[in-house]
Amino acid sequence: MTALDGSTRVTRRRRSRPWRRITCQVLALVVVWTVMLLAAPHLRTGASVRQLALFVHLAALVLGFGAVLTLDWFALMWLLRRRTLATVVQVAHGVNTPVWLGLGGLAASGAVLGPDTSAPLTVVKLVAVLVVAINGLCARQVQERLAGRDGRTPPGGVLLAATLVMLTSQAGWWTATAVGFLNAQQR
Numbered sequence: 001m002t003a004l005d006g007s008t009r010v011t012r013r014r015r016s017r018p019w020r021r022i023t024c025q026v027l028a029l030v031v032v033w034t035v036m037l038l039a040a041p042h043l044r045t046g047a048s049v050r051q052l053a054l055f056v057h058l059a060a061l062v063l064g065f066g067a068v069l070t071l072d073w074f075a076l077m078w079l080l081r082r083r084t085l086a087t088v089v090q091v092a093h094g095v096n097t098p099v100w101l102g103l104g105g106l107a108a109s110g111a112v113l114g115p116d117t118s119a120p121l122t123v124v125k126l127v128a129v130l131v132v133a134i135n136g137l138c139a140r141q142v143q144e145r146l147a148g149r150d151g152r153t154p155p156g157g158v159l160l161a162a163t164l165v166m167l168t169s170q171a172g173w174w175t176a177t178a179v180g181f182l183n184a185q186q187r
Contacts, residue, residue: 018141025137033107033130040111041118053112056105061180064102065173067095072166085154089147096140103133106176115183125179132172139165 045053074091077083107129115122142161146154154162 018144022137022141026134029130029133029137033126033133036107036111037117037126040115043112043114045112045114050113053109057109057113060102060105060109061177062102063098064100064106065177067098067102068169068173071095071099072170075162075166085146085149085152089143092139092143092146096143099136103129103136119183121179121182125176125183128172128175128179132169132176135165135168135172139169 071088071092074083074088078085078088110129115126117123117126138161142158142165145158146162149158
């Protein structure tokens with residue numbers, strides 16, 4: 001075996017590690033989501049706790065979805081050549097924590113709010129939240145690839161991945177928000 005073969009093998013292992021990591025993270029997300037889905041209907045809270053959970057739910061929506069909208073706005077400005085790719089990557093890095101805090105706050109407070117997990121619309125919302133979370137893990141991988149471009153225009157595959165991540169994010173957040181609104185109208 002030549003040194004080239006050995007280094008090729010090492011390079012392949014390095015490339016596959018992020019996908020192993022993301023696979024483990026996706027599995028962990030699915031487990032946590034499933035536990036919350038199964039536990040939520042059995043949580044009993046008083047009116048004051050429910051009011052607090054509703055406030056936290058709305059504040060988490062503002063925090064998480066607001067951060068996502070900010071990032072997507074900067075990405076759109078980059079596509080229109082009004083911002084640099086470096087700026088978009090910097091914004092993505094800056095909003096990462098608020099997005100995950102918002103998503104986590106939504107999930108935790110949503111479980112306390114006692115969703116009717118037998119209702120089809122609620123299931124749609126819960127699946128949308130899971131999709132948003134999994135998409136967030138994929139977004140991190142795309143962000144790392146964009147950051148490695150040092151401001152140069154990324155290749156088509158990376159642009160396509162970034163576009164799919166952005167569209168999936170928007171679809172998931174808007175779906176969950178719309179279903180939450182519709183469910184609130186029915187109570």
